[in-house]
Amino acid sequence: MMNKNAILSCARKLIEANPDNLNDPDNYINHLAQVYDLTKEVVTNIVAKYPNIPLIEEEISMASGLHDIGRPLQKDQTFHELRGAEYIEKKGLKEGVASSLKDICRVAQMFRSHGFAYEQWNDAECVKNKKEFEPLETCLIVPRTWQEAIVTYSDLISRNGERVDGEDKLNEVLQRYSGDPRYQDETVIRTINLGYNRILELEERVNALEQGKLTEQDIVRYGFL
Numbered sequence: 001m002m003n004k005n006a007i008l009s010c011a012r013k014l015i016e017a018n019p020d021n022l023n024d025p026d027n028y029i030n031h032l033a034q035v036y037d038l039t040k041e042v043v044t045n046i047v048a049k050y051p052n053i054p055l056i057e058e059e060i061s062m063a064s065g066l067h068d069i070g071r072p073l074q075k076d077q078t079f080h081e082l083r084g085a086e087y088i089e090k091k092g093l094k095e096g097v098a099s100s101l102k103d104i105c106r107v108a109q110m111f112r113s114h115g116f117a118y119e120q121w122n123d124a125e126c127v128k129n130k131k132e133f134e135p136l137e138t139c140l141i142v143p144r145t146w147q148e149a150i151v152t153y154s155d156l157i158s159r160n161g162e163r164v165d166g167e168d169k170l171n172e173v174l175q176r177y178s179g180d181p182r183y184q185d186e187t188v189i190r191t192i193n194l195g196y197n198r199i200l201e202l203e204e205r206v207n208a209l210e211q212g213k214l215t216e217q218d219i220v221r222y223g224f225l
Contacts (some may be wrong), residue, residue: 001058002097004036007065010095014072021075028071034161036065039154042210046150049212054224055146062097063110064151078120078129078187082141085112086133106225109140114152116199118142119191126187143202146209147225153206156199166203170196 002010011032015025022028043057070084071077085108088097092104118141120126130136143149156166170192177188205222208214 002062002065002095004033004061004065006096007036007062007069008033010066011069011072014069018072018074021072025072028068030161031158032065032068035067035154035158036061037161038158038163039064039150042150042154042206045210049210050219053146053219055150059103059107060110060147060150063107063147064154066097066107067111067114067151067155076129078126079117079133081112081114081117082133082136085109109225110147111151113141113143113148114155116188116191116195118198119195120187123187123191123194125190142198145223145225146206146219149202149206149222152199153203156203166200170199 008029011029015022015028039061040057043055043060047053047055047057066084066088068080068084070080070082070087073083073087074080088095088108089101089105092098092108093101097107098104118138121130121136121138121141143152153166156169157163159169159172174189174192177192209219
């Protein structure tokens with residue numbers, strides 16, 4: 001199973017192979033490391049509240065560290081979530097993600113659905129982009145399980161190594177994509193607005209789990225990979 005250093009080494013290798021695809025490679029690497037660390041903290045807190053919950057800290061942290069591994073693969077960042085999951089499914093054995101294809105696919109699914117992949121998949125302007133991944137069932141690109149939700153949650157609340165409020169983070173991203181010429185993208189702005197409430201509801205649910213506020217029935221309702 002890959003540790004943080006192995007994940008960052010894989011990411012740097014992809015950056016070197018595709019040197020013109022990212023605006024800020026150093027920030028990208030830092031983000032992967034920070035989300036990895038935050039996920040370890042989140043899962044540790046959850047397991048402390050619910051000792052019998054079937055979450056594997058190392059596995060979910062690895063998925064979080066890999067969540068944006070698809071970004072260096074193409075300059076157009078649309079569906080980087082799906083591209084990264086596909087890359088890990090194809091190259092995971094060679095990269096040392098896990099020792100079996102079954103486990104590699106589990107890890108890839110944990111981060112395939114993060115961010116606003118669901119809104120982009122259903123956006124009319126993304127029809128051409130999504131042909132690369134068809135056929136793909138829509139249910140695979142919206143978080144269905146606790147592992148998937150924790151990856152999305154950790155990515156959402158991480159900013160420069162600090163925990164932040166998810167709503168503040170989303171508003172900051174919207175402002176950046178509206179005002180910075182390096183990031184201006186109407187599709188990103190539109191799909192974030194479409195998924196805004198969905199993501200904040202997910203944040204509320206995982207936060208309640210981390211705080212120990214859910215009943216056993218609440219927990220099993222969402223299931224596990």
